[in-house]
Amino acid sequence: MKRIEVEQRTIFIGLAGSHGYSLNRPDSDYDYRGVFIAPKRYYLGFDSIEQKDSGWDEPGIFPFIDGNPDTVIYELRKVLHLLAGANPNVLELLWLPTYPILTDIGQHLINHRKLFLSKKVKHTYSGYAFAQIKKMETHRKWLLNPPAKKPIPSDFGIEDEPPLSKDEINAFLEYLYLLIRGKIEFLEESEQLYKLLTADIDFKGILKQYALADEALEYSQNLTNSRKDFIRLLQKSQSYQIALREWKAYISWQQNRNPARAEMERKSGYDLKHGMHCIRLLRSGLEILQRGEVIVDRVIAGDVDDLKAILRGEYTYEQLMKMAEDLVAKMDICSEQSTLPHKPDLEHINGLCMELVEMQGWE
Structure with missing residues (x-):
């Protein structure tokens, strides 16, 4: 859709x-x-269409987003799915301090914002926080022990034939995932395992992110009727592609870092921005469990000065990790005590979706 078409049907921008x-x-x-x-x-x-995240140099209605690449406007159904899933980046959109554009329909959605709060926030907010920690640990490893050279296939024992490409690896792992899922789909005693592998965790993503463990090779070979030498080449190729991906990320990190941020990172030994967002996410998740609301503005939350202190490097890496560990422990306790529902009412959310579409009208 063109920018002007999206803006004509926009219900809020924050x-x-x-x-x-x-x-x-x-x-x-x-x-x-x-x-x-x-x-x-x-x-x-x-x-x-799920969202509009480009084309802001086209003719439009709202001049404040002219040419701004950091603008995303989600389609209603996409955003409702993300809200129901307790996505931290999307949940906060219904609690923002400032809305340059807010229609009556947008206000109606915001009025129902508590409908999307559930105990799922314990997992999503801590999950997003751990993603920040993972980035922090990767950067810290690069700071303390940078890669010496670009990996080559022979480093992983691949000598006589070329390594499998990323697409070839992913195609095989997709097939492996479908076979594993099919093995347990109709077993009554495996219902919880099936739900875990298809809904609760990104098992397919884990398969593609890590090389197959030695103890899994024989099972994978038998399940897929593959040759033993192919399975071993798959494992070696996975290890090579993972190392190559990390090397490219390291080079990109070196070349594209903000100089001031890089200097602060060098002095403190970790990425301060990722550290700050880790703590912000954990505190926000804790606040939702305790108070049943999302506090976006950290002035209102009361920790803006503390978060700025993290950005200035006033906490060591060890202090930050201890802070994160304590917050996770608190979230575990508060999740048990919270009065929030275990999951959102999807039927109610579906009704709200239809209501909002009817309010907007088709034309």
Whole structure:
């Protein structure tokens, strides 16, 4: 859809990111996030759209997003799925301090924002926090022990034939995942395992992220009727591709780092921005479990100065990790005590979706 078509059906746009958290600096970007409701052909026809995240140099209605690459406007159904899943980056959109654009329909959605809060936030907020820790640990490893050279196939025992490509590896692992899922789909005693592998965790993503363990090779060979030498080449190729991916990420990190951020990272021994967001996410998840609301503005939450202290490097890596560990322990306790439902009411959310579409109208 063209920009102007999206803006004509936009129900709200909020100022997110560092400005929403009151953690912005003079040079901080403006991150705008919003929601629009697609017209009839996207609901009843073949067309589909989930979000508009480019094309802001096209003619439009809202001048404040002209040419701003940090703008995303989600289609209603996409955003409702993310909200129901307790996605931290999307949940906060209904609690932002500032909405440059807010229609009556957008306000109606915001009025129902507590409908999306559930104990799932314990897992999603801690999961997003751990993703920040993983980035921090990767950068810390590069700081303390940078890769010596670009990996080559022979480093992984691949000599006589070329390594499998990323696409070849992913195609095989997709097949392996489907076979594993099929093995347990109709076994009554494996119902919880099936749910775990298909809904609760990204098992397919884990298969593709890590090389197959030695103890899994024989089972994978038998399940897929593969040759033993192919399975071993698959494992070696996975290890090579993972190392190559890390090397490319390391080079990109070196070349694209903000100089001031790189200097602070060198002095402190870890990425301060990732550390700050880790703590912010854990505290936000804890607040939701305790208070039943999302506090985006960290001035209101009362920890803006503390988060800025993390950004200034006033906490050591060890202190930050201890802080994160304590917050996770608190979330475990508060999740048990919280009055929030275990999961959102999807039937109610589905009704709200239809209600909002009817309010907007098809044309």
